[in-house]
Amino acid sequence: MEFQDLSDFDFELPEDQIAKFPAEKRDKSRLLVLGRTRGFLKEETEFSKILNYLREGDILVANATRVSKRRVFLVTKTGRRHEAMFLSETEPGIWKTLTRNSKKLKLGDKVSDEATGKFLFTVGRKEEEFTIFQTETTLDENSFEIIGRTPIPPYFKRESTSEDDIRYQTVYSKNLGSVAAPTAGLHFTPELLQELKNRNIEFLKLELKVGYGTFQSLNEDHFADKKLHEEEFDLPSETADLLNSAKKNGKRIISVGTTTLRALESAYDPNSKTFRSGEGKTRLFLQPEDSILSCEGLITNFHLPQSSLLLLVSAFSEKEKILNAYKFAIEHKFRFFSYGDSMLILDPEKV
Structure with a gap:
């Protein structure tokens, strides 16, 4: 992809659709369900209903990093x-x-x-x-x-509050070290995690320390080098073993968020079709036309225009499908960015 094509990923968003405060309850945010490459495009529901699209044996993987008060x-x-x-x-x-x-x-x-x-x-x-x-x-x-x-995003245009100290963390966050939240996970509640367990749906964790680069604008150097800011991640051996078993047995792996996907794709060896456990660093820059083989599903929020995260989501699915989904979300008043609504993207033949 050439640098000048970045303008394709620009869009105008009304100010009132930037979610500057969290929803009343985490899992009451809206959810847009998409087929990854074809099939259904716009099934709109509530995040708590995500279980309707998951099945026994699915593996969800989430970034359990905790946001530092940096x-x-x-x-x-x-x-x-x-x-x-x-x-x-x-x-x-x-x-x-x-x-x-x-x-x-x-x-x-x-x-x-x-x-x-x-x-x-x-x-x-x-x-x-x-x-x-x-x-x-x-x-x-x-x-x-x-x-x-708490380092809430600059586009909130407000001071952080005691509510942000709680709501800008996932309920399963563990070790401090990130300067931004892995926001796709903000929609999960303890009750929803328990229901996943009741249905024999695994919820696994890794850690990727989210850096400020997640907010940085892309430039020509990023495209020339095909690299982004560096972030550290850690894939526990137990998680890697379960993911490798899932690959071997044809189970669906669903990434909770783009930071998780960046870690998974960095740890995945497509030749052996296995995940490597342990600590690592990634500067991976995923763009449309890149192949993403580590997982079959993605849960993600709606991202900033012309951002590396929007390009990553377009790489996981298809550029036109994602841009159309964003257009639909704007027209139907979805809430955008860190405290906003979410998407679930799945291979249609595997739903």
Whole structure:
């Protein structure tokens, strides 16, 4: 796919269809069910009815990463306030951040966290859009729980609340480490997970630490290199064994979300038709015309225009089918993005 074709994945979305707050209940969001390549296109229902499209023996795989409170407000000695997203610790005491109004910060400037004033940082250098802070204070996930806030997406255009601390996490999330939620999983409730178990539908987990790159705009370099931002993932051996058994026995594997799919496809060897367990890193950039062989179904939200996630969904299905589904969703007032409604995409002959 050529870079100039990215305009095909643009669309206009009314502001009132951007879901800036979660639905009243997780599984009461709407669900659009699609055939992956042909067959039915628009079966509209409620997410709690997803069980009507699943069957005994299906394998669902979800990203169990937990969102860290990496959004930290920093203040200078003069009281000027800067909002920073702490992305990663590249070396001990060296933190890569996205900081608002970073042009007002000079090399050597010192800032402290607004919440406690106990964490001190020095501006080390600037790298493109990133600000690099140095600190002699140990900063870990427990620290962020004290000084940080839930990093809700910028298009919410609001401050995070205590409700976001709960609803911007999946009910099965485990280890902290992501700067964004694997949003397809936000629709599941404990009751729905129990019903899956009652029907002998496996719900397996892996972890992929979602990075800020999930929000970044695509550029020509991404297409030239056919690579995206790097993300770490971990596929437990028990999960890999069950997935390999599913492949061997012709069971359907359904990915809960695009981050899960990115990890699955990175861990899957199409030659041996097996999944490799363990830790890994991926820069996989899936685009239309790419073959996705790791799974037969995908649960996903409606994504930002011209985004890598929209291209990934189009690779899993078909470009025109997905674009038509998005057009249908806009016309029928579906809610979009992280707190929005969802799609289930399945091979029609396997429904």
